[in-house]
Amino acid sequence: MNKRLFVLLVILMSLSLIGIISVQLYWIKRSVEDKEEQFSNIVAEVLNRVTDKIETREINNYSEKFLRLRDSLGEFKSSQLSNIFFIDRDLNSNEILFYSHGILEENYNIASTFFDNTDSTDVTDSTTITNITSKRTTTIFKEEYGLDGRRYKLNPIQKLEKVGGLSAIDRAAFDDVYREYAKRIPIHNRISKKEIELLLDQELANNGLDLEYEYGIYSRGLPTKVKSRRFKFAETQLYQAPIFKSSEGKSDFSLLLSFPRKKKFLLRSVVGMAFLSLLFTLIIVVAYSSAIYQLIRQKQISEIKSDFINNMTHEFKTPIATINLAVEAIKNPQVIGDQEKVQRYLGMIRDENKRMNAQVENVLRISRLEKNQLDIRKDRVNMHDLIKKAISHIELIVADRGGYVNAHLEAGRDEVLANDVHFGNVLVNILDNAVKYSPEAPKIDVFTNTVKNYFVIRIEDQGAGMSKAVLKKVFEKFYREHTGDIHNVKGHGLGLAYVKKIVEDHQGEVYAESEKGKGSTFFIKLPLI
Structure with missing residues (x-):
């Protein structure tokens, strides 16, 4: 996919997702606000009806009392x-x-x-x-x-x-x-708490407001004795209505009402739709994130695949060319009669053929290992002997470049349960990388020690080192760091992926520490027996 098109696609998808989330959040906010407005209107009506009933009850009581008194006065x-x-x-x-x-x-x-x-x-x-x-x-x-x-x-x-x-x-x-x-x-002689609570309970229930409330009667902003036990004055959370109004509609008293759990009540009324809305939004976010991840991953895989094909082509091209030249040389009448030259060319063909076969086997080995089809038999192995054998494979190359490989085998116990062939390949791979990524004379040190019940191998080099970004991906399959020319270091990015698979199959752990320009250190931990 074209990089510009990919970026545009990601931007459009991101804007769409942000828009959907914004609309959902706005809808939920508006629903809560509408519910709160509806709640406020209902409470205002409830308060008006309660105060009217209290006033009417009081006047009726005294009116009836007066009529009885009038009849008795004569x-x-x-x-x-x-x-x-x-x-x-x-x-x-x-x-x-x-x-x-x-x-x-x-x-x-x-x-x-x-x-x-x-x-x-x-x-x-x-x-x-x-x-x-x-x-x-x-x-x-x-x-x-x-x-x-x-x-x-x-x-x-x-x-x-x-x-x-x-x-x-x-x-x-x-x-x-x-x-x-x-x-x-006095106000507390004109109305009782029981009457207020009875009327409020009745009116709130009639309007479907089943929630805890607190009330109080205030006179010109000052509290009276008529209030519930836990009533607290909070101006922003109170509903009020005048009570015991004069003929002009004025009053010194106000009935105040508050709902400590109003927010929970309002949210409960929209929680069902809000939950579904958030759930579907979350599904969209997860799907979007997964899609973006897959797009980026596919783009990386495509690049890695191209690099791998180029590297493998380069790796096969040299031995094929060498074999072709050797065959042409053998066909030469002057050479075919020289048995020594024929044997030398045949040896070259055999070596290059082994080299190509090793490359193919390396790829197939990783494939079989991922499918758990690789037969790894484990026996008691003396790790110090295995390390010495691995070092012997690269000693000549290192010496030829003027470097060294020093072994510091200090572990008191070195027997582990392992496959000597595959684990030998693990050590050779790490040592080979240390040689390949050393721009000058390779300087390699191998240390061993025991930590609790683990045998620990530490392989240090003073080569090119790795950046933090490279260090995170160094054990990924097909991953190789580029430094301009992709063929400046031979390989195909399968070595360390193979190392990680084998070590994990041995119930071990492998990790690396590195700093650009100062070399790398690889650690391998294996359980002792």
């Missing part, structure tokens, strides 16, 4: 009767309607203790209460005419009369007097 202090008359004529039926509306005001002296919730009969102080009743009369007259066309008789044919209290006017008059004197009564 004679009133003074009275005033005013009448309103109204005459109407019906031309179709020749009827005249006469309306009479009388209002009777009766004044009573009432003890001030009437407004207290006590049975006291102390009348040292009194107030005047006006009782208003009405008398409504409707009389219908029929007009009769003589032969001369003159009206000569006006007969009443129906009389309707109603005597009783004027509910609206009566209540208004009583309310004004009551509200004026109720101000003198």
